[in-house]
Amino acid sequence: MAKKTIGVLALQGAFQEHEQMLARLGADYREIRQTADFTADIAGLILPGGESTTQRKLMYSTGLLAPLQQRIREDMPVMGTCAGLILLAQELSNDEETGLSTLPVRVKRNAYGRQLGSFAADISLAGIGKFPMRFIRAPYIEKILQPDVEVLATYQGQITAVRYHKQLAMSFHPELTQDLRVHRLFLQMAASA
Amino acid sequence: MAELKENNRYELNKELAQMLKGGVIMDVTTPEQARVAEAAGACAVMALERIPADIRAAGGVARMSDPAMIKGIQQAVSIPVMAKCRIGHFVEAQLLQAIEIDYIDESEVLSPADDVYHINKRDFAVPFVCGARDLGEALRRINEGASMIRTKGEPGTGDVIQAVRHMRAINKQMKELTVLREDELFEAAKTYQVPYTLVKYVHKYGRLPVVNFAAGGVATPADAALMMQLGADGVFVGSGIFKSGNPAKRAAAIVEAVTNYQDAERIARLSENLGEAMVGINEDEIQLLMAERGK
Numbered sequence: 001m002a003k004k005t006i007g008v009l010a011l012q013g014a015f016q017e018h019e020q021m022l023a024r025l026g027a028d029y030r031e032i033r034q035t036a037d038f039t040a041d042i043a044g045l046i047l048p049g050g051e052s053t054t055q056r057k058l059m060y061s062t063g064l065l066a067p068l069q070q071r072i073r074e075d076m077p078v079m080g081t082c083a084g085l086i087l088l089a090q091e092l093s094n095d096e097e098t099g100l101s102t103l104p105v106r107v108k109r110n111a112y113g114r115q116l117g118s119f120a121a122d123i124s125l126a127g128i129g130k131f132p133m134r135f136i137r138a139p140y141i142e143k144i145l146q147p148d149v150e151v152l153a154t155y156q157g158q159i160t161a162v163r164y165h166k167q168l169a170m171s172f173h174p175e176l177t178q179d180l181r182v183h184r185l186f187l188q189m190a191a192s193a
Numbered sequence: 194m195a196e197l198k199e200n201n202r203y204e205l206n207k208e209l210a211q212m213l214k215g216g217v218i219m220d221v222t223t224p225e226q227a228r229v230a231e232a233a234g235a236c237a238v239m240a241l242e243r244i245p246a247d248i249r250a251a252g253g254v255a256r257m258s259d260p261a262m263i264k265g266i267q268q269a270v271s272i273p274v275m276a277k278c279r280i281g282h283f284v285e286a287q288l289l290q291a292i293e294i295d296y297i298d299e300s301e302v303l304s305p306a307d308d309v310y311h312i313n314k315r316d317f318a319v320p321f322v323c324g325a326r327d328l329g330e331a332l333r334r335i336n337e338g339a340s341m342i343r344t345k346g347e348p349g350t351g352d353v354i355q356a357v358r359h360m361r362a363i364n365k366q367m368k369e370l371t372v373l374r375e376d377e378l379f380e381a382a383k384t385y386q387v388p389y390t391l392v393k394y395v396h397k398y399g400r401l402p403v404v405n406f407a408a409g410g411v412a413t414p415a416d417a418a419l420m421m422q423l424g425a426d427g428v429f430v431g432s433g434i435f436k437s438g439n440p441a442k443r444a445a446a447i448v449e450a451v452t453n454y455q456d457a458e459r460i461a462r463l464s465e466n467l468g469e470a471m472v473g474i475n476e477d478e479i480q481l482l483m484a485e486r487g488k
Contacts, residue, residue, distance in 0.1 A: 011452050012215040012236055033453055049212050050236065051272055057234035058452055061445070082212075095271065109271060115295040116318055118205045136208050137273065137295070176208050 004043035004190055007032045009068075011058040013050015013083060017175035021183040022046075034062050044077040044190030047084025049136065049173050052109065055083055056099040065100065072102045077166040077189040079182075085169040086139055093142055103167050104145035111140040111158070111171075125161060126152040128181050133160065133172035140171050166193060203340060206320030209273070209295070210341035210404035213237055213427055217417065217448050218406070220244045220431040222262075224269035230434070233444035237273040237295070239429070240266040245302050245349030246432035246471065249481065255303040257285040260292050267292075275322070280487040281307025283316070290319045296341070297321045299334075301486035302348045302431075311487060314338030324408065326359045326484055328366035328395070332387035335403055342401055344425075345484040346409010349432050351473030353410040353419065355484055360407055360423045371399045409484070412437070412470045414450030414463045421454035438468025 006022055008015050010031035022029045032038050032045070045068065047055075059065040072078050072088075080088045080103075087099035091106040112118070118136045125131040133155070141159035144151070153161035153170070161170035166189060174182035216236025221227040227238050242258040243251065257278045267274045273295035278285035280299055285306075289297050299312055301324050314321040315338035324345035325331035331342045344363070346356030366385075370392060373381060378396055382389040394402050407420030408429035417428045428451055434444045446463040453459045476482075 010215070012234075014211045014214060016214070017211065034456070034459075050214070051212065051216060053231055053272055054216055054234045054236045054448065057232070057445075058449065061234075061449055062452075114267075114293045115206070115209055115273065115320060116290075116293050118209065120201050120205065134205070134208060136205060136212055173208070176211070 003028045005030055005041055006187070006190060007038060007042040007045045009045065009047050009055070009084075011062070011064075012054045013048045014173070014175060015046075015048040015050075018046045018048050018183075021175055021180060022187075025180055025183055025187060027187055032064065035064055035067060038064065038067055042071075042076070043193060044079070044186065045072070046186070047078065047080040047087055048175065049082035049084065052083040052086035052099065055087060056097065059087070059099060069100050069102060072100060072167065075166045075193065077186065077193050078168070079186045080167075080169040081173050081175060082136065082138055082171060085141075085171055088167060088169050090145060091143075103162070103164055103169055104149055105141045105159075105162060105169075106143040106145060107139045108142045109139045110137050112138055121155065123153055123155050123160070125182070126150070128185065131174070131181065132177045132179055134176045135172050138171045202318055203315075203338070206340035207403050209320060210322070213273070214404055215452060216427045217444075217451050218275065218427065218429045219434055219444060220429075221266060221435070224265045226435055226440070227266045227269045229441050230444055231270045231272050233441055234448035235272060235444065236427070237275055238266065238270060239275045239277065239298065239431075241277055244432045244435060245483075246351070246436050247349075248302060249349040249479070257282070257288065257303070260288060263289075263294065264292060277303055278312075279303040279306040281305060281310050281312060283312045286312050286317060286321075290317055294319060299323050299339075301345055301483045305486050311337050322406075324484070324487070325363065327362045328370075329385040329387060330488060331363055331401060331405070332385060332391045332395070335401065336388055336391060339403065341404050341406070343406040343408040343429055346407070346411075347476055347479070348409050348483050350410050350476065350479060351412040351433060351436070351471040352476055353412070353416045354476055356407050356409040356411065356420060357423065359409075359484075360420060360425060363401075363405070364424050367395050367399055367401070370395045410473075411447075412473065413467075414446045414460050417447045418450045418454040418460050421451055427451065433471055436471035443467050443470075
């Protein structure tokens with residue numbers, strides 16, 4: 001089987017950290033900065049952490065929003081971390097504008113406050129076990145909008161990771177750890193797509 | 194957060210800087226400007242009463258901004274808000290921490306409060322960014338607890354030459370360290386007046402252990418892309434946006450130029466009809482070199 005190429009949205013933020021994880025797992029990847037980069041052979045997409053308002057704005061100005069949205073709706077596997085979760089969400093409780101709006105959840109941005117509220121904790125992640133989670137000015141998921149959204153992790157009663165069909169989204173940053181398990185899970189999703 | 198180990202705080206602060214990479218941090222003086230910056234795609238704003246060009250023009254002692262003014266900007270936007278304190282003025286830094294600023298810039302743009310000592314940034318829970326002209330300054334600031342570095346450039350001039358000089362100097366010195374023999378690193382640590390462990394890190398990885406942005410004199414999309422091609426992780430734009438003819442358009446163009454910094458055709462399009470850039474001052478025409486402050 002030919003190796004599949006994973007797209008890493010590289011508009012702004014910590015996309016290199018995801019690329020390093022993919023490289024360690026031996027996966028092929030490509031940075032997606034403009035529409036020309038997002039070709040039909042991209043078998044999965046990672047939306048990195050960073051500033052969601054910046055990335056959303058750039059998705060519009062580069063014209064990437066519509067093609068990304070279309071492929072996600074056609075079941076291309078996608079993984080969003082932190083800002084990536086915000087961009088996937090169908091509703092935001094404290095922002096008027098959504099991004100790709102493909103994931104039926106309601107997300108609260110900066111839900112733990114400013115940088116002084118950032119924290120790390122080892123939390124159980126369904127199918128994986130205890131995972132070192134790093135929350136940087138992180139959002140959380142306030143509400144599930146479809147019954148078939150699977151909750152993968154919670155912290156102090158708030159949802160921090162979900163899976164919905166081929167969409168995997170979390171409010172923390174596996175790319176900031178040395179733990180490859182989440183990325184491995186995503187590559188398996190992309191391989192079986 | 195109770196379960197947070199304090200030694201983790203520095204890592205979390207470095208990680209916030211990682212989230213800012215590939216982005217543009219803009220100086221703003223009012224909530225309206227902050228909203229313009231956020232809408233244009235800024236990844237953070239720097240709240241200050243006067244932008245560097247006006248500080249330069251006004252002269253006198255430049256201090257930390259009014260906390261009420263900073264809070265107004267914190268309320269206006271959802272992106273991280275940074276603010277400046279004077280070099281060595283740890284009480285100004287304490288006040289900024291008290292109002293939960295996201296990043297403190299211990300900045301040479303303000304009048305230094307101490308001509309010997311920088312702030313012991315390890316004492317703080319909030320992160321610090323500091324300016325550096327060369328590798329020694331960068332590593333000394335990191336040793337003091339800075340979790341992000343930027344070039345000093347020459348603020349408020351609209352002249353990018355010093356930012357270029359500082360970025361090239363840091364990169365060249367890092368490259369030189371990577372080819373040294375292990376037994377030569379001790380001497381390098383003495384030369385740079387920095388701890389051996391930091392020299393060892395640069396020797397091994399060829400980069401700083403923290404994110405490194407460009408700052409000082411960036412006024413056009415081409416300036417921003419120049420700094421990115423020279424290896425900056427992102428760009429601060431101070432006076433360049435709100436001292437120009439069409440701030441919203443220029444700000445958006447600089448944001449897009451940083452993302453696609455290698456795409457000359459796109460940057461050429463982005464540079465069309467931006468209106469007047471800020472009036473610059475050449476480095477040999479200025480009286481006060483802010484980059485000389487704080488070594």
